[in-house]
Amino acid sequence: MASPAADNIICRCYVVAEDVIRKAIADHQLKQVEEVTAVTRAGGGCSSCWDDIQGILSSVWGKPLPPDVPDSLGLSSAQRRALIVKLLEKDITPLFDLNGLQVQLVDVNGDRVLMRFYGRGVGGQPASFLSLKRYLVYRMTDAVGHKMNLVELNVLEALAP
Numbered sequence: 001m002a003s004p005a006a007d008n009i010i011c012r013c014y015v016v017a018e019d020v021i022r023k024a025i026a027d028h029q030l031k032q033v034e035e036v037t038a039v040t041r042a043g044g045g046c047s048s049c050w051d052d053i054q055g056i057l058s059s060v061w062g063k064p065l066p067p068d069v070p071d072s073l074g075l076s077s078a079q080r081r082a083l084i085v086k087l088l089e090k091d092i093t094p095l096f097d098l099n100g101l102q103v104q105l106v107d108v109n110g111d112r113v114l115m116r117f118y119g120r121g122v123g124g125q126p127a128s129f130l131s132l133k134r135y136l137v138y139r140m141t142d143a144v145g146h147k148m149n150l151v152e153l154n155v156l157e158a159l160a161p
Contacts, residue, residue, distance in 0.1 A: 010052045013045025021053060025060050033057065034107050034114050038153050080144050081108035087143045092136055099132060106153060113140060114151045122154060 008018040024030060024039045033053045037043040043050050075083075088105060096103055101119035108114075122129065133150060140148040 010056070011040075011042035011045065011049045013049075014041040016040050016042035018056065021056055022060070025057065031057065031061060032109065034109070034151075034153075037106075038114075075144065077108050077110065080148075081105070083143045084108060084113060084140055084148075087139055091139065095135075096132065099128060101129070101132065103136070111147060112149050112151050114153055116153045 010016055010018050010021055020040055021036055021042055024036060028035070028039055030036050030039060033043055033050050036053050036057070043053050084105060088103065092103065096119075099120070101117060101122065104116040104118070106114040106116060117129075117133075120129075133152070137148060137150050140150075
């Protein structure tokens with residue numbers, strides 16, 4: 001007989017059960033919903049299950065830190081995200097469009113910016129794609145006022161089973 005966790009579907013979009021999420025958390029030491037999404041795809045569709053995923057993370061690791069605490073510069077993650085969204089709309093998206101690429105901002109958490117890339121050169125190492133990512137990090141860092149780190153979810157998702 002299957003365990004209750006195996007029967008408990010958390011993510012209906014990708015049909016991911018609770019036991020799969022718990023195993024991924026344990027195997028990969030995942031601590032954030034976005035990391036769970038990158039490894040299991042849970043939460044990657046409509047995102048209505050993010051609270052459930054956070055609940056599982058909290059049951060494993062304890063209560064999370066408040067998500068929107070200002071940093072030493074006085075900016076919260078939401079404020080950083082707003083600055084990055086403005087930058088993407090104004091400068092980055094047109095540049096990426098010219099190069100046959102698209103970028104999807106998934107989340108901003110502290111100094112980590114989680115993004116997915118689509119289009120020509122994604123998943124490989126062409127110099128033009130690497131240059132565009134470096135430029136993106138440079139511009140995000142400039143817009144926010146301190147070093148931002150790009151987490152390319154495509155890479156994490158490629159590692160998922």
